[in-house]
Amino acid sequence: MGTSSQKFAIQVEGLHKAFNGKPVLTGVDLGVPSGSIFTVVGPSGAGKSVFLKCLANIIPPDAGRILFDGSELAFGDRVSQLEFRRRCSFLFQSNALFDSLTTLENVALPLEQTTSLPNKEIRKRSLEALKQLEIDEYAGHYPAQLSGGMQKRLALARAIVTQPELVLFDEPTAGLDPLRRNAVFAMIAKYQRQFGFTALIVTHDVPEALVASDRVALLNQGRICFEGTPAEFSASTHSVVSDFRDSAAALQRELAVIRTADA
Amino acid sequence: MFYWFGRQTLQVIFGIGDYSLFTVKAFCALAKSKRLVRRIVSAVHEQGTVCLPVILIVGLFTGLVLGLQGYHVLSRFGSQGLLGTLVSLSLVREMGPVLAALMLIGQAGSALAAELGIQRNTEQIVALETMGVNSHGYLVVPRLVASLLVFPLQTAVFVVVGFWGGSLSGSLLLGVDSGVYWSAVQRAVEAQDMRECFIKAAVFGVLSISTCAYQGYHSDRNASVMGARAVSASTTRAVVFSSILVLVADYIISSFFV
Amino acid sequence: MxxxxxxxxxxxxxxxxxxxxxxxxxxxxxxSMLNGDTYLIESRFANAGGLHTGSTVLLAGVTVGRVEGIRMEPSDYSAIVTLRVLSTLRLPTDSMASIKTTGLIGDKFISLSPGADDTYMAAGSRITMTESAVDIESLIGKMAFGSVDKDKAQQETK
CATH class of the missing domain: 1.20.5 (Single alpha-helices involved in coiled-coils or other helix-helix interfaces)
Known part of the structure; x- marks a missing residue:
């Protein structure tokens, strides 16, 4: 660590994970610089979600080390696990909102259960978080009464209310239309600057991710096969990268072949 | 065949061990849980206030039936005077704790299993964990503490209403002198019986609520069913297992007291 | 709210x-609990059948105590019943204890009949004047198959 000029928020070395003997991650090495937006892209089934869940220790990895803020995470140890979870938030693909609690209660819950703040302070902070994400007028509503975009914002409000250093995003744009996708990435970028957390995003929406993030990595078949800036990603001649990046062109070529066959 | 038997046995042992661990873990989380009182109050609401009408109705009718049946059996021997004894002892020792527990399993236990099952299904439980919230402490502990309080209270309500039911059918409809009935009730029930009654109620409470919570909490354990099916399967298991457990525990506790 | x-x-x-x-x-x-101080006395019965721990002890129809325990005396095969009675009740030494039944097949209880002595029983002393349970089955048997001999049915111990 000391030799590295860059400070990493989270660093992964040789991460392995297999399900029922079927390898999903086969040695992932990655360093996420502090205070950056880092995007991991990759085709479906490449193990992106599993990778992120290993990081958040929802799934324990089979082998490999995870360094958080320079110190190794011992997931067997409850104290270090709690410490990590206090400083890190996870945004689920499904949002995982508490559907029987109101919007305000959803945001207040992590504060209520993990801090000893007085109730008034919790209410103030929760309302503030809602206000920042412009959903404070829905404080008394239930998650099911909100639109998809608002639910996403609520989930983000709940993630940032504890002032985490690291936020992990699992497919934040899955199932959203392009405009909404842009809005979500803009939202992440905006609040990342505002609160200064490190954002690690897993997605397969390449164009938006390239614009919004500081660094990009490509996860394919259980390993990282590219890592660099968005500019480097765009310029890369790596076959998997170019396949993935230029999928539209490939589709065009494929369709052209089909059309000529029809003709 | 033997393999199958061995595997099933091991599975049962594993299940029991896992369930015990779950309950112990929940009680250990008691100390770490924050803002517990409010959660307990809402759990008391879930198991108490919400289920009170059922307890009242079932208690009343149990008493009525006991009065009716008891009267006809006792009148064969000309000892209708013992009706109060029969009604009160069967209510206090057996019917009260067991039926109240079964009713609470049916209403509060199944709701709890389904709620936790859905929360598991929609990743809400995992979300709690990633926030650093102890999901046992947040979801299970308040329910368990509430059950320790609520089950004895519900049983007491059940028994008192049952006494009234017995007096209604016994003395109002069938003509046993109500003074004879009530004095028999008072003479028959002893401190020992009350102890048995409330120990049973508290044990049933912890057993059934922890079983329901366990089934809901681990509704994703069964690999053969997924999603909504998994929730319904775990709710069914919760109700069936906890009802069986209550009856088994009832026999064991009774055997200590007799 | x-x-x-x-x-x-x-x-x-x-x-x-x-x-x-x-x-x-x-x-x-x-x-059915006893309020106040109590003391123990014993009484010997030839037959304590139907009596159990917790059975009531009545005097003039008022509950004055409970059966504390029942054991067998090996020397003469009689039953020794320990009674817990209220301290406010002072029993003359020649009091009598008899086992009676509520109704035909009801619960057995002990009925005390106070004697006329000037001395009172101390804690732990024994009532010797006792009357055992009426064996209803043999009574019915005699009614069905022969004459009822009342004196024999109600055996008295010394």
Whole structure:
């Protein structure tokens, strides 16, 4: 660590994970610089979600080390696990909102259960978080009464209310239309600057991710096969990268072949 | 065949061990849980206030039936005077704790299993964990503490209403002198019986609520069913297992007291 | 607000439950308990069948004690019944204890009949004048198959 000029928020070395003997991650090495937006892209089934869940220790990895803020995470140890979870938030693909609690209660819950703040302070902070994400007028509503975009914002409000250093995003744009996708990435970028957390995003929406993030990595078949800036990603001649990046062109070529066959 | 038997046995042992661990873990989380009182109050609401009408109705009718049946059996021997004894002892020792527990399993236990099952299904439980919230402490502990309080209270309500039911059918409809009935009730029930009654109620409470919570909490354990099916399967298991457990525990506790 | 309503309903439920609990433990549960100081006396019966721990001890129809324990005396094969009676009750030494039945097949209880002595029984002393349980089965048997000999049915111990 000391030799590295860059400070990493989270660093992964040789991460392995297999399900029922079927390898999903086969040695992932990655360093996420502090205070950056880092995007991991990759085709479906490449193990992106599993990778992120290993990081958040929802799934324990089979082998490999995870360094958080320079110190190794011992997931067997409850104290270090709690410490990590206090400083890190996870945004689920499904949002995982508490559907029987109101919007305000959803945001207040992590504060209520993990801090000893007085109730008034919790209410103030929760309302503030809602206000920042412009959903404070829905404080008394239930998650099911909100639109998809608002639910996403609520989930983000709940993630940032504890002032985490690291936020992990699992497919934040899955199932959203392009405009909404842009809005979500803009939202992440905006609040990342505002609160200064490190954002690690897993997605397969390449164009938006390239614009919004500081660094990009490509996860394919259980390993990282590219890592660099968005500019480097765009310029890369790596076959998997170019396949993935230029999928539209490939589709065009494929369709052209089909059309000529029809003709 | 033997393999199958061995595997099933091991599975049962594993299940029991896992369930015990779950309950112990929940009680250990008691100390770490924050803002517990409010959660307990809402759990008391879930198991108490919400289920009170059922307890009242079932208690009343149990008493009525006991009065009716008891009267006809006792009148064969000309000892209708013992009706109060029969009604009160069967209510206090057996019917009260067991039926109240079964009713609470049916209403509060199944709701709890389904709620936790859905929360598991929609990743809400995992979300709690990633926030650093102890999901046992947040979801299970308040329910368990509430059950320790609520089950004895519900049983007491059940028994008192049952006494009234017995007096209604016994003395109002069938003509046993109500003074004879009530004095028999008072003479028959002893401190020992009350102890048995409330120990049973508290044990049933912890057993059934922890079983329901366990089934809901681990509704994703069964690999053969997924999603909504998994929730319904775990709710069914919760109700069936906890009802069986209550009856088994009832026999064991009774055997200590007799 | 929603919260206060919840608290109110929970409060009502808990109060109701505690009221039922209190009624049961105070009114019913202790209805048969002995209030105040007690002492133990023993009595010997030829036959204590049907009597059990907790059976009532009545004097003039009033509950004055309970059966504390029953054991067998190996020397003469009689049953020794320990009674716990209220200290306020001072029994003359020549009092008599008899086992009686409520109704035809009801519970057995011990009925005390005070004697006329000037001296009173001390704690731990033994009532010698006892009357054992009437064996209803043999009584019925005699009624069915022969004459009822009342003197024999009610055996008296010395």
């Amino acid at each position: 929603k919260n206060t309503k919840l608290e109110l309903s929970v409060g009502i439920f808990v109060m109701l439950g505690i009221a039922a609990l209190a009624y049961l433990t105070i009114q019913v549960g202790t209805g």
